[in-house]
Amino acid sequence: MSVKSAVLDLAIFGGEPPFDRPLHVGAPNIGDRDRLRELLDDALDRRWLTNDGPYVQAFERRLAERLGVRHCVATCNATTGLMILAAAMGLRGEVIMPSFTFVATAHALTWQGITPVFCDVDPDTWTLDPRQAADLISPRTTAILGVHLWGTPCDVAGLREVASRHDLALAYDAAHAFGTSLAGRSVGSFGDAEVFSFHATKICNTFEGGVVVTDDDDLAARLALARNFGFIEVDRVVSLGINAKMPEVNAAMGLVSLDSLDQFVEINRRNWERYRVGLENVTGLTLYDPPVPERSSTYQYVVMEVHESAGLSRDELGQVLAAENIGSRRYFYPGCHRMEPYRTQCPDSGLRLPVTEAILERTLVLPTGTATTAEALDRVCEILSFAISRASEVRVRLRSGSGRQV
Numbered sequence: 001m002s003v004k005s006a007v008l009d010l011a012i013f014g015g016e017p018p019f020d021r022p023l024h025v026g027a028p029n030i031g032d033r034d035r036l037r038e039l040l041d042d043a044l045d046r047r048w049l050t051n052d053g054p055y056v057q058a059f060e061r062r063l064a065e066r067l068g069v070r071h072c073v074a075t076c077n078a079t080t081g082l083m084i085l086a087a088a089m090g091l092r093g094e095v096i097m098p099s100f101t102f103v104a105t106a107h108a109l110t111w112q113g114i115t116p117v118f119c120d121v122d123p124d125t126w127t128l129d130p131r132q133a134a135d136l137i138s139p140r141t142t143a144i145l146g147v148h149l150w151g152t153p154c155d156v157a158g159l160r161e162v163a164s165r166h167d168l169a170l171a172y173d174a175a176h177a178f179g180t181s182l183a184g185r186s187v188g189s190f191g192d193a194e195v196f197s198f199h200a201t202k203i204c205n206t207f208e209g210g211v212v213v214t215d216d217d218d219l220a221a222r223l224a225l226a227r228n229f230g231f232i233e234v235d236r237v238v239s240l241g242i243n244a245k246m247p248e249v250n251a252a253m254g255l256v257s258l259d260s261l262d263q264f265v266e267i268n269r270r271n272w273e274r275y276r277v278g279l280e281n282v283t284g285l286t287l288y289d290p291p292v293p294e295r296s297s298t299y300q301y302v303v304m305e306v307h308e309s310a311g312l313s314r315d316e317l318g319q320v321l322a323a324e325n326i327g328s329r330r331y332f333y334p335g336c337h338r339m340e341p342y343r344t345q346c347p348d349s350g351l352r353l354p355v356t357e358a359i360l361e362r363t364l365v366l367p368t369g370t371a372t373t374a375e376a377l378d379r380v381c382e383i384l385s386f387a388i389s390r391a392s393e394v395r396v397r398l399r400s401g402s403g404r405q406v
C-alpha cells in the first residue's frame with residue numbers, strides 16, 4: 001500500500017483520498033502462499049477434500065498442543081461451533097451472555113431454542129460483569145456464556161465462582177481470543193468449553209472456520225457426533241447432528257496461518273504502538289487498553305474511544321475516514337439487545353445495560369494487520385488529528401455533504 005500525498009487535504013474539503021486502494025478493518029492476514037498451494041495440490045492429488053481429512057486432524061492436533069487442551073473439534077465456522085456446543089452441553093431455558101458482542105453469539109443460542117439473557121459488562125474491561133450475571137440467574141438459567149471481547153480474557157475466576165455456586169455450565173465465546181493468554185495460561189482452557197473463530201478477519205484464519213475446545217472427554221465425543229450428522233460409524237446414527245465439518249482447504253489455510261502467527265502478532269503489536277504514539281496527543285481520542293493484569297494480547301483489534309472533548313462524534317470521525325477511503329467499523333453497534341429478534345422479545349433489556357450502551361456510542365475499530373503499512377497508519381492518525389483540530393469546519397462540511405463519498 002502506498003500513500004499518495006503527505007499534504008493534509010481532506011476529501012471533505014475537496015482533496016483526493018490518500019491511499020491508492022481502500023484501507024479497511026478486517027483485511028485478512030495471509031501466510032506463505034507457496035506452502036498453501038503445495039498443501040492444496042496434495043489434497044487434490046489425494047482426492048480427500050473434507051470429512052475429517054488429514055489436514056483437519058493435523059490442524060486440531062496443533063491447536064490442542066498450542067492451547068494446552070485435550071480436545072479440539074474443528075468446525076466450518078464459530079457460529080455453528082457455538083450451536084453444536086449448546087446442543088452437546090444440553091443447554092436450554094436461559095443463558096446469560098453480554099449484549100456487547102457480535103450477534104452470532106446470541107443467534108447461536110436462539111437457533112437452539114435458548115433465550116439469551118443480556119448482561120452488562122465491566123466498565124474497565126468491557127467483558128461480562130460477574131455480579132450482574134449472578135443477579136440475572138433464574139430457575140430457567142442453565143449456563144453463562146462469556147465473551148473474551150477483543151481478545152480480553154473475561155473475569156474467569158469471578159464467572160467460575162458464580163457458575164459453580166449456582167451449578168451452571170460455563171462456556172466462552174473466544175472468537176477474538178486465539179493466541180491470547182492470562183497469567184501464562186492460554187485462553188481456551190478457562191470454560192467447560194470455549195469456541196474460537198478462524199474467520200478471514202481473525203488473527204489466524206481458515207477463510208471460514210472455528211473450533212470448539214474442551215478438556216471434557218464425553219463432551220468432545222458428543223461434539224464430534226454433532227458435527228457429522230450424529231454418525232458414530234458408517235450407517236449408524238446415534239444422535240441428532242448437523243453438518244459442521246471443516247473442509248481440507250480451510251484446514252490447510254489454518255496450518256499455514258499457524259506457521260506465521262507469531263509474525264502476525266508482531267506486526268499487529270507494532271501497528272498498535274504506532275497508533276498509540278500517533279494518537280496520544282490528539283484531544284478526545286484514546287485506545288482501549290484494558291487493565292487486566294498478566295494478559296497477553298495479539299493486538300488484533302485497535303479500538304479507539306471518541307470522547308466528548310474530541311469535538312466530533314464517533315460517527316462524524318467514521319464519516320471523515322470513509323471519505324478518505326479508510327474503512328473503520330463501529331463494532332458491535334447498536335448491541336444485540338437492539339437488534340432483532342431480541343429488541344422485540346425483550347424491549348427493556350437496555351435499561352440494565354448502561355455500560356454497554358455507553359461504550360457502543362463511543363467506539364470505532366481502526367484498520368490494522370499485515371495489509372497495512374506504518375506509513376498508512378501514520379496517515380490515519382494525521383487525518384484524525386487534523387479533523388479534530390478543525391472540528392467545526394469538518395462538521396459543516398459533513399452536514400453539507402461536501403467532498404467525495406462520505
Ligand code: T4K
Nearest residue numbers: 024025026027028077078079102104105175197199200209
Ligand atoms: N462471536 C464473536 C464475538 C464474533 O466476533 C464472531 C464473528 C462470531 C462469534 C462468529 O464467528 P464466525 O461464525 O464468523 O466464525 C465479520 C465476520 O464475518 C465475523 O466472523 C466476525 N465475528 C465479525 C466481527 O466481523 P462483518 O459483518 O463485519 O463482515 P464484513 O463482510 O462486513 O467484513 C468485515 C471487514 O473485513 C470489512 O471491512 C471487510 C473486511 N474483509 C472481510 C472479508 C471476509 C476483508 O478485507 N476481506 C475478507 O475476506 O462480520
